[in-house]
Amino acid sequence: MSQAPATRPTLLAIGSEFPPFKVTQEEMYEGLLKKWYEKVPNAERIVKNTRVRSRYFAWDPRQALANGSVPTGDRSEVFEKTVLDVAGRSVGKVLAQVDRSKVGSIAMASCTGYMGPTPEYFIAKQFELTSSIRRTFIGHMGCFAAFNVLKVAMDSLAARPDEHVIINCTEFSSLQFRSDANAEQAVIQALFGDTSASAVVGSAPDGEGVQFIxxxxxxxxxxxxxxTWNIKNDGFFMTLSPYVPFVIAENIHAYLEKLLGPEKLSVGDVKHWIIHPGGPKIVEMLGKQLKLTEAQLASTWHVLGEYGNCSSATVMLVLEHMLKADKPQRGEYGVMLAFGPGLTVEGALVRF
Incomplete structure (x- = not known):
């Protein structure tokens, strides 16, 4: 009796969508941040040093926050009104590329707003997916949460290899912008943007497609x-130490040994790097530590410049861009990386 070929979790579709307000960094600085940080030394330079050129927002902070902070509940209402539209368009884009009758699970991450039922409930209903669909919502884990939804998908496929799994990350960081007048907050409000990224993961024979090893x-x-990332009366509040890039860079080789070692691989065997641009210093230091070329970091820098740090969705934006721009060849390896509160490092080994 012939044995069925081994299968692996495989990327079947990937796509992203954006909220309606696109604002350049110069427009954001002149329209809001200049006022907020007028007492912060070198505020304009701090904003420019993020290397963010433009961002998409779920609301226009220049208008919504012109008179100062707004209550957490008001921010949450905007999240509820916007998330189903943007995430729905993102999920719709990837569902159009697969057989939706095979979708058995949906996993969604967001740390920038809450509602109940959680958004993936309404998205599954919108697309008339099966009423028995398994739903998972992952909240408040921050920039590395794309890997948590990916691991839900991988576990689902291990148990039910014939199904497809939708994964989605939708983040509206702009809904939590604050006017606290210090350099740390100036970096944060100049860095983060909003987006929704989705993918469909299914099983395919070993060696066929973009596979998560x-x-x-x-x-x-x-x-x-x-x-840190905590809830206050006037919105969510983030802290971000300038030491973060140094800690990540110091620990990255030990981390990669644990990710790559079981597959008998080393850093030199990896051609494609899909790195979450937590900030320019993180990208610069990891590039130096890992001896990466400008070409290997091009998609990471592109996403940071065009969209900013979009929390959990960002690494999926980098993967989407890299697949189009680099067109990896069959059998080449890639590493996806993201970092968040903990500090926590998450990653995946990908074979194209």
Missing amino acids: RTHTEQIWGTHELM
């Missing part, structure tokens, strides 16, 4: 105070 999670204990 393995993932690895690493908590860097004792560093949790360097990046």
Whole structure:
């Protein structure tokens, strides 16, 4: 009796959509940040040094926050009104590329707003997916949460290899912008943008398609105070230490040994790098540590410049752009990386 060929979790479709307000960094600075940070030394230089050129927003912060902060509930109402449109368009884009009757699960991540039922409920209903669909919503994990929805998909496929899984990350960081007048907050409000990125993952024979070989999670204990994300009466509040890039760079080789070692691979075997642009310093330091070329970092820099740091959705934007721009060849390896509160490093080994 012939044995069925081995299968792996495989990317079947990927796509992104954006909210309606596109604002250049210069427009954002002149229209709002200049006023907020007039007492912060070198505020304009801080904003420019993020290397963000433009961002998409779920609302126009220049108008919504012109008179100062607004309550958390008001911010949440905008999230509820916007998330189903933007995430729905993103999910619709990838569903159009697959057989939706095979979709058995949907996993969604967002740390920038809450509602119940959670958004993926309404998205599944909108597209008339099966009423028995398994739903998972992952909240408040930050910039690395794309890997959490990916791992839900991989686990689902291990149990039910004949199904497809929708994964989605939708983040509206602009809904939590704040006017706290210090350099740390100036960096944050100049860095983050909004988007929705989706993918469909299914099973395919080993060696056919963009396949997720393995993932690895690493908590860097004792560093949790360097990046935090908490709820206040007037919105969510983030802290972001300038030491974060140094800690990530110091630990990246040990991390990659754990991700790549079980597959008998090293950094030199990886041609494509899909790195979450948490900020320009992170990208610069990782590029130097890993001896990456400008071409290997091009998609990461492109996403940072055109969209900013879009929290959990960002690494999916980088993957989407890299697939179009680099056109990886069959059998080449890639590594996806993202970083967030913990500090936590998440990654996946991909074979094209």
